[in-house]
Amino acid sequence: METALDTYGRLDIVVSNAGVVQFPSFAEYPDDEFERMVDIRLRGTWHAVASGGGGGALAWATTRAATPR
Numbered sequence: 166m167e168t169a170l171d172t173y174g175r176l177d178i179v180v181s182n183a184g185v186v187q188f189p190s191f192a193e194y195p196d197d198e199f200e201r202m203v204d205i206r207l208r209g210t211w212h213a214v215a216s217g218g219g220g221g222a223l224a225w226a227t228t229r230a231a232t233p234r
């Protein structure tokens with residue numbers, strides 16, 4: 166992103182597709198894994214969008230692509 170901002174001065178759009186896959190039950194979800202998930206999905210996306218230079222943002226997260234079939 167830094168290279169794009171240095172080259173073009175701004176970004177017209179930032180696409181953030183962040184995710185991490187865990188499958189424990191809600192009651193068994195360890196605090197450290199929950200914090201890791203929040204860091205990746207929420208904080209990572211927030212920082213990517215916030216540093217985009219004023220353009221639009223498209224953000225999503227999914228675990229469906231990695232769900233065992």
